[in-house]
Amino acid sequence: MTTQPQILRPASYVYGQWHANADGQTLYDAVYGRPVAVISSEGVDLAQALAYGREHGAALRKMTFHARARALRALANYLMERKEDYYQLNLLTGATRRDGWVDIEGGIGTLYSYASMARRELPDERFLPDGKVERLGREGTFVGRHLLVPREGVAVQINAFNFPVWGMLEKLAPAFIAGMPSLVKPAPQTAYLTERVVRDIIASGLLPEGSLQLVTGDPRDLLDHLQEQDLVAFTGSAATAARLKVHPNIVARSVPFNAEADSLNASVLGLSVKPEDPEFGLYVKEVAREMTGKAGQKCTAIRRAVVPRHLVEAVTEALKKELSKVTLGDPARDDVRMGALVSVEQRERVQETLQHLQKEAEVVISGVRDLLGGDRDKGAFLDPTVLLCPNPLTARGPHELEAFGPVATLLPYDTLDDAVRLTKMGRGSLAGSVVTHDRAEAGELVLGMASSHGRILVLNRDDARESTGHGSPLPQLLHGGPGRAGGGAELGGIAGVKHHMNKVAVQADPTTLSAITREYVVGAEVREDTLHPFRKTFDEIQVGDSLLTHRRTVTEADIVNFAALTGDHFYAHVDEIGAKEGIFGKRVAHGYFLISAAAGQFVWAAPGPVLANYGLENLRFVEPVGIGDTIRTRLTCKRKIRKDLRAGEEKPTGVVEWHAEITNQREELVATYDILTLVLRERDEFDPPAEKGAEA
Missing domain, CATH: 3.10.129.10 (Hotdog Thioesterase)
Known part of the structure; x- marks a missing residue:
């Protein structure tokens, strides 16, 4: 990455056409700080885009679940053939190829997963009978059942900057399977990568027209034009989610608003673990990996490392050794393990948060290391930093302030009850993890943490070989969490599909209900x-x-x-x-x-x-x-x-x-x-x- 990249002009795709502007917001390469793209949504009629999606969504709704699944699988094959183009743009965001693999192939893999789940778990119909038939009369001539049908609106999907491909596809897949068209609004910092994938999706011709629209740049008055059949799925900061979900039009029209927000995720090292145990090494590697993957810019990353007080020194030394192996610089180089944050502005926000954290915690691991390519001043590099908060049960900063970068804070604890209490002080998390081989200890920690978490990994010597890690959401399982984490969810298997559908209770005689659902009902002719x-x-x-x-x-x-x-x-x-x-x-x-x-x-x-x-x-x-x-x-x-x-x-x-x-x-x-x-x-x-x- 030593040559000046071409200035990209990512366009919006709305009402069946591409719309680009010569002027707009300039985006900069995260590694060398050079101009890389100009984006703008000026001139895009957002009300028309929503109306277009609602009107053309009829074609998508006419497809069965299995037909949609076949289209999604064909699209996954099409995108996989073009993945190298996405990896090249991924480098401009500051991410390494390994980081890009999670975003790019992980995103495409989500399409495969939803295509398989739909074929396996859903009928070859346009609707989904839900639950069992309920007998409503003594003689069995009056019965009822719930049906799920697609909402006849548009799924507006507002995404974060850290996963420009996976973040889009994780929302698109369940919406498409459900039969609901999507309007994607990517974060500006990495919108050029999202736009490149959308261009290929549109060019493939595999999805019905209107199934997918894209708005790059400022969303302006988008939320003002939502209607009752639309819904919003948001990924980003808790502060932004809190502001958007009370938008007057969303409240007035009761538009479903699903928020998946950044959270102060914790990982607990079991009280029974000894430094010589495999679990000790697994814990240290997991914390280091979550700190440095995507340069710590993951909504599921470990922000709080909850460790037994008597192991704080040992964990600190082991983390220092593990993090010393991390090379920093131009992600295009094979010898670089961690790239840059997405922008200089993002680095400044992280540094500002670090200053506030140091009021209640001290830095125990830091230091400026040599860059292997890239520009220290113009790029957005930040060295991994670990803090230690000696009194975490009385502190506030580590449980309220998130440094969205390669930063974690060690929180010592004395009892399992204290460990659980510390995890809950984050007021709701997307992901948590427990590292122990003691099953009773694991049970106590998991059940104690469960009410404030969306997902909990138990990591030990038995599952380490196959474990996808603390911070890896999977299409089959919930990706969301309560409280600060937004209270909503992405993915979650077929539950993610059902979120985009309306549930209606149908009451009829057995023969009529059989005719409607195309499934035999006991008592029908x-x-x-x-x-x-x-x-x-x-x-x-x-x-x-x-x-x-x-x-x-x-x-x-x-x-x-x-x-x-x-x-x-x-x-x-x-x-x-x-x-x-x-x-x-x-x-x-x-x-x-x-x-x-x-x-x-x-x-x-x-x-x-x-x-x-x-x-x-x-x-x-x-x-x-x-x-x-x-x-x-x-x-x-x-x-x-x-x-x-x-x-x-x-x-x-x-x-x-x-x-x-x-x-x-x-x-x-x-x-x-x-x-x-x-x-x-x-x-x-x-x-x-x-x-x-x-x-x-």
Whole structure:
């Protein structure tokens, strides 16, 4: 990075076109302090942009969850092929390639994760039945269920400067899967990297027009034009979040506002840990890594290192040794481990906070080290700094002031209760961690900290090899926290998708509710056919197709033979005297015999479209079945799930979920469960072309 970079002019993408300005805010390279970009949102009609998103969002809402997932996965592949372009711009932000990997490939990985979760956990529909069917009347003719449908507005996403790629994609992915268009507002300092990724997304043509808009520069009056169906997702400082969430228009229109704010995250070293234990070394490395990754500019970074008082000196010396290995300078160099803060202004803010922290804490690790490239004056470099607060239970600064850079404060403690209290003094955190191999200690600390944290990592010798670390949010889990951390959440698996949807309670008769949800509801009308349902292909089977089997009387021989076959000689089945004294007052058939007998009643023995039993769910035994009782089974198609044809597979398939009900001679329900079967289907437009000679 010794040549003058080209001046970039990141544009906004609104109402189907790119909009750039010659003049605007100048951004500077974080390493050498040279002009790198000019951004502006002047001339962008923000009210029109929101209206455009609401109108064109209809195309996105018409797609099913699975169609959106396929588009998201294709987009992830497209962006991954272009990742090197993003890594080059990443260097201008002051981040190393390793830091960029978390942002760039971590962000793209979030698209993959949400695509997989949607295909695995959501139906191939435009709506999501949520929870179980509730019986609202005594006779079962009046039932209710919740449905989730996409909000018909725009998800306005206001992002922080530290993760210009991941920060955008972590919000875009769940919104897109939910069927809600996004309007992205990146922080100005790194907006040029966000814009480069958005350019590729738009150029790919993989997302419906209007699914994604971008506003670089000042958001001006954006929040004034929000409506009731819109929502806001914010990532940034707690102070800014507190100001935005009480915007008059947001309050007046009850616009959902989700805040994920920077917090004073703590990591606790267990009281039981000794300097020679693996956990001691893991703790020191984790604190050092969180201090120096992204030059400490992470909302989840460790700001407070909570350590046993008798280990303070040992931890300080070990941290000093670990941090001495960190080389500082131009992130384009292979021998540099830590780059610069995002801007000189950001460095000045961190230095100012450091001055305030030193009123209650002393600096124990610091020192200016030689730069390996970069400009010490014009660049935004800051050396790692560790402070020690001797009386953290009475201090305020370490629990209220965040130096958003390579800074951490050591907080000594004497008891586990004190350690928990110290973590809570941060008034709510995104992430916390506990480093110990003592399970009882881990339990006490985790449960003590849980109410004030969004996520807690327990790190020890057993999970260290696979652990992603204290500060790594994962798409499957919550990324957010209470109190100072904003009270909201990003990611969180399918919960992140549901956040973008409206929940409505639908009340109807079972047949109508089945028609609306396209899932069989117990008590709804069924269709019986002369053709056995197991002789139908996936495409031929319809929800509500049903089979009522022949009857079978359970005999003593059935029970004895099943006990001999399985080795299950539980007294209620085989001991006449014990069974009479038990809760049933007689010998009863094994529950699993009933399931096996039911399978014998409804299975079609000859080869056909049904390839395999895929699983059994929601099993309940309701009434006992004794010797001489007669059972029969009703099998009804509950729902269908198309499976993608994977590489190497020749036969396209789908999963059919069947609802089974076993009743006795008095038509009383004795057992109920759901069966999943793997069934052949016809090829469709989403399948790859069949290889020559392959079977359809």
